[in-house]
Amino acid sequence: MEKTATLNLRVNPKVKERAEAVLSRLGVPMSTAIDMYLNQISLTGSIPFSISLPKAPDTINVDLMTEDELHAKLQKGYDDIEAGRVQNAEKVFAEFRKKH
Known part of the structure; x- marks a missing residue:
């Protein structure tokens, strides 16, 4: 053709x-x-x-969490911030873009 x-x-x-x-x-x-x-x-x-849209893993899918599970995950996030276990989002995304 x-x-x-x-x-x-x-x-x-x-x-x-x-x-x-x-x-x-x-x-x-x-x-x-x-x-x-x-x-x-x-x-x-x-x-x-x-x-299709990517499926969120069950461990982070808020729709599948009980209220207590959600609050526990949020509390862990706050605890990580307080303990300094954080990363700069801009740097993390820049590194991700380099690899992908």
């Missing part, structure tokens, strides 16, 4: 870079991977993978 249509899209540069690294190892050009993705959408009539 002749390829004459052009897509112009914006993506996160880091996501693109990581995807290109994987595709390079597979020997698949980015344009071919996108063509494969679009073909699967047209063949299946849906996105070809499951899309």
